[in-house]
Amino acid sequence: MSRIRRSGEEGVTAVIVVLMMVVLIGAGAIAVDVGQIYAERGQLQNAADAGALAVADSCAKAPSCDPSLATPLANGNSLDGESTVSSVDTTSVAGQVTVTTTTKNAADHGPWLSKLFASALGNAPAVNVGATATVKLKYPTKGVTVLPLTFAPCEFQDDGLPHLIQVQSGTLKCTGLNPSNQVIPGGFGWLNPDSSTGCVVTAEVGQWSLTSAGGAVPNGCIDLFDPTKNPPLAGSTIALPVYKYTCAGMAGFSCTGSGVEYFIEKWAGFKIEAWNLTGQAKYDPLNKITSGKGIYGTFVGYAADPALFTNESSTPNGTVVVLGLIK
Known part of the structure; x- marks a missing residue:
């Protein structure tokens, strides 16, 4: 059917x-x-x-x-x-x-x-459709310095011009005074690495940093200044600490030889163009350093690698900032 x-x-x-x-x-x-x-x-x-x-x-x-x-x-x-x-x-x-x-x-x-x-x-x-991004400029306080050194306050000249800054064991073009009315040497001083091996140096604004005594590059750090082993250094901009004064004449410090300490004040951006230090630690193609040991370069504003720093402040200080996306 x-x-x-x-x-x-x-x-x-x-x-x-x-x-x-x-x-x-x-x-x-x-x-x-x-x-x-x-x-x-x-x-x-x-x-x-x-x-x-x-x-x-x-x-x-x-x-x-x-x-x-x-x-x-x-x-x-x-x-x-x-x-x-x-x-x-x-x-x-x-x-x-x-x-x-x-x-x-x-x-x-x-x-x-x-x-x-x-x-x-x-x-x-x-x-x-739209989107918004906000970046905050933060000023680093504690971090790892790319090179194991700190500048004297009288050497910090943010004028856009290159300057020769010599190691403190040599002839210095400027000096200052600390709270004990003792002479603060100009130039730059070496900082002691955090450990006996390697060349990691931590510095913090408002804290003391121990020197690496003598005019030579600290042990374990020489390769940083060897242009054949670290070619990116020449012409690069890096963040380096600037000290406010040394411990000379201050109570509680021996402040001689390896006991010298630097009171860190701020971080500065520095474009390094030449250096003449120890042995193979030399790069000076234009003969900017004609006598003594030193480094040659320009203080500049610089946005540093955030991975190098662990503490920051919102208070402007120095010429280095760390950029952070907050939203």
Whole structure:
């Protein structure tokens, strides 16, 4: 016996199928669009982070910040190379840089995403996507000095010009006085490594650092100054401590020979261009150091590697900063 189909049932089934297809297509479109929005926001966040770090780095190196650096860095960190830097704020909060980025539509450069699947289902509105990044400039207090030395306060001249700074066992061009009215030698002094092996030297603002006596490079540190073993040093900018005074004449210190200590005041950025120290610890292609032992370079503003430092302060001090993304 053949079954007779009812046309009414077929019609209802067709309507249900069509409705379900619309629902499924709509759900799929929304899922795709949400994924696109999240992906766009991730790109914009990378763009804002890069722009804020670039502007903050310029704040560390010059008397004033350069907001124009944000746009090329933001675009370079977007997968499509397109973003809009809608604002760069360097003044609202001291020591902070905030960059806000928004979408740039490829068709008309407007601040919205228009190629959304949901728009095929009706008049879905364009979506505005944005991101914000804030970088805080922090001043390091405790960290590892790249080279085992500390500068005298009278040698710290942040004038943008190169200077010859000689080791304290030689002839010095400047001196000062400590709280005991004792002479503070100019030049630079060697710092004692943290252990008997290697050349890790930790210094901290407001604390005493022990000297490595004598005019020679401390044991275990000679390779740092050998241009054949450490070629990146020449022309590089590094963070080095500047002391405030020595312990000469102060109660509780022997302060002679290996007992000399330096009271660290701040960290300074130093672009090292030449040096003439001990044996193979020499690099002076332009003959900047014609007599004695010393190093030649320029004090500069510098954003240092955060991995070198464990403590920072928000109080401006020295010419070294550590950049940190806080949001």
